[in-house]
Amino acid sequence: MSNKLFCEGRWTEAIAQYQKLLEIQLGDADIYYNLSYCYRQLNLLDEYFQALQQAIKLYPQEGKLHFSLIIDLRRNGRIQEAILNAENAAKCLPNDYTFKILKYLTVPSIYENQEEINFYRQRFIQGLQNLIQQTYLKTKEEQQSALAGIGRLTNFYLSYQAQNDIDLQRQYAKLVHEIMAANYPQWVVSLSMPKLQPNQKIRIGYASHYLHSYSGTLWLTGWLRYCDRQNFEIYCYYTGNEPDPVTQQFQNYSDIFHHIPYNLSAVCEQIIADKLHILVFPEIGMDAQTMQMAGLRLAPLQCVAWGHPVTTGLPTIDYFLSSELMEAENAQEHYSEKLIRLPNIGVSYPKPYIPPVVKTRSDFGLEDDAVIYLCCQAPSKYLPQYDFIFAEIACRLPEAKFVFLRGTLLEPRLKRAFAAVGLNSEDYCVLLNIPERLDYLMINLLSDVYLDTFTWSGGNTTLEAIACNLPIVTCPGEFMRGRHSDSFLKMLGVTDTIAENETEYIEIAVKLGLDLAWRRTIAERMSQNHDRLFDDKACVEGLESFYKEVCSKHFSA
Missing domain, CATH: 3.40.50.2000 (Glycogen Phosphorylase B;)
Structure with a gap:
């Protein structure tokens, strides 16, 4: 009955039923997890955190209980509790790399004062050194645990500290790349640029978790809509699973559209099989699986755009596709990639539909x-x-x-x-x-x-x-x-x-x-x-000139 109510989204009734059940018998970890989830859906945060903490005492080996508690404590500004719980999780599950990352690299999502920014930046710098020193990739178990850890988390919040992150990004990205290389050695070797046969087009791939209505990728529809179909063939790889009308647009504007949700090896195999000339990630740093993919060499040339507007630090990303209007003169100093300043704002953003004013x-x-x-x-x-x-x-x-x-x-x-x-x-x-x-x-x-x-x-x-x-x-x-x-x-x-x-x-x-x-x-x-x-075509022409130029350099090399 509890689980039936849970599945139907009847949160209040499910809570009452779960509590009755727990009075009669000791529940398993899933019951506590579901109970906590009900509280969260009702925004009863204190009860949510208490349910998770109670469950962790009974089931200290259950990683998902620890993970939910740490992530949501941070999300709700309770950063010191989040770190304490990350340290506890790392003790309970010493072989789970996820909690090593959380123990060392957790930073606040918001700060109380400027001193806190400096404190947590120094903590991150030291924590990153500790994490690198304590990352072991000799055994299969160590390699897979590290792979799973970086598949759950990114260092997204670091860049909100408003400092030049290039060195820290490089260090973290080198770690990610080493973990990916240990797990997929066949996918980190250089790839030669496929020759263009007569009447063939340059194959451009776009891979993202967010090929749906999402702020970090909406602009990408413009690049595809105004694409020069005479010279380019578009491949899209959608790795998320929230399809909506914008997903349909991506599909319509693609020559080949692959929807491969939550399957790292399958999407990598597909990208390699498609023999792309250039692979573009609209963002790197928001989605963990995208970061993993970007740490591999899946195409001869790999680029990132400004869906997440921070350098990746990755040795496998060659170019950062930015905007001539957004970048300062010394901007290359902020990027590990070669900076490409596309015309205007760099993206072709579709003009949003604005409804008439129907409210007061x-x-x-x-x-x-x-x-x-x-x-x-x-x-x-x-x-x-x-x-x-x-x-x-x-x-x-x-x-x-x-x-x-x-x-x-x-x-x-x-x-x-x-x-x-x-x-x-x-x-x-x-x-x-x-x-x-x-x-x-x-x-x-x-x-x-x-x-x-x-x-x-x-x-x-x-x-x-x-x-x-x-x-x-x-x-x-x-x-x-x-x-x-x-x-x-x-x-x-x-x-x-x-x-x-x-x-x-x-x-x-x-x-x-x-x-x-x-x-x-x-x-x-x-x-x-x-x-x-809105709907700027000049940036698309600039983008495609860049694509042609870098490909021709490799064709003639």
């Missing part, structure tokens, strides 16, 4: 006379050293309301920032949970100003805000990941709201809030220039 501010509990500043980035993009900016804007504009869409974890920091200037954050900060896409777009349409994040700016979110003609305040950072919005506005030709520093950012944000006429002028100019930014 009151539907979201927002006042009509407030000046709504939309703050819609993931919590990890908000670094503590910039919290004062919201409070400073509020001091100058009492009507300001800052709408955070995923801001619960930021609440304690916002309270401190506003209290520092004698204000109550609850008078200014609104934390909304918007699961539906229509509601998300409505919030964009009903807001007055979009506040971009420092050091790691909006990508998809900024492009959608532009489609809604929502004025954007941004300040470009040192690295490409902090320069997305800057490049979009430059391409759009609306650069009045790009700030050079924090002071200017505040000035622009306040002026937009106070000056309705200027705000409308900016929105109108954005609206008139959409065609400059």
Whole structure:
């Protein structure tokens, strides 16, 4: 009965039934796991964590219990507990490489203050050295455990610390490559470029876990849509399993489309069998299996694009496909790959469909006379050293309301920032949970100003805000990941709201809030220039020129 209710998603009833069962008998590990899952679905986090901890005491050898506990403690900002539990898991399961990685490389998803960033960076640097020293790949068991570990985790959160990660990425990537080479020695050797027979086309492969509606790959549909079919044959490899209408687009734009979910060796075999000239990963660093594949040599030339805008450090990735508008002059210093600056923003982003306004501010509990500043980035993009900016804007504009869409974890920091200037954050900060896409777009349409994040700016979110003609305040950072919005506005030709520093950012944000006429002028100019930014074909021509050039070098070699 418990499991039946569980399978039907009747979480509250399932909990009651599981609890009855546990009163009668000692449950097995799966019962506790399912019980904890029910609590999580109902967002009862304390009960969720307690159920997992209770289960671990009874079943210390059950890896999935430890894994769920550690990952979700970190996700919910309880970083010290996450690390303590990772250390405990590594003791309980000393031969499981997953917990070695978690013990040494866990960093927060958000930080309380700047000192914490420095502390956890140093901890990561030392932890990476320890992990490398304690990685043994002599026996089959050691090789397979290491393979499974790097197949569950990436070092995704490191790059939110806003520093040059090239050395750390190289060290971690070398480790990944060595683990992959130990398990698949046949797939790390160099491959010769297949000769082009008369009437044959250059074969380009795109491999991703995210060939569905996902912010890191939506832009890729444009590369495929405007592809020169006379000269190129497109192969897509979809390794995830959430097909939707965007997946159908990828299929329609491909000559060959393979859907091979959660099967590393099968997808690698297929890529090698297809004898590609170039293999492109739209992102490396978000999905663990993609990182494993990228640590192998599956095509003569391998590239990564900016779906995850950080160097991979991998010796098996030859080129980083970026954007001439996003990269600083010295940008090659940030990449282990050879940097390719494609025209404009480097991607051909399809213009989003924006519905008519069918809701009002009151539907979201927002006042009509407030000046709504939309703050819609993931919590990890908000670094503590910039919290004062919201409070400073509020001091100058009492009507300001800052709408955070995923801001619960930021609440304690916002309270401190506003209290520092004698204000109550609850008078200014609104934390909304918007699961539906229509509601998300409505919030964009009903807001007055979009506040971009420092050091790691909006990508998809900024492009959608532009489609809604929502004025954007941004300040470009040192690295490409902090320069997305800057490049979009430059391409759009609306650069009045790009700030050079924090002071200017505040000035622009306040002026937009106070000056309705200027705000409308900016929105109108954005609206008139959409065609400059969306569905850009120049970057596709630049991309294909690059493909032809690198292939011809290898053909003549």
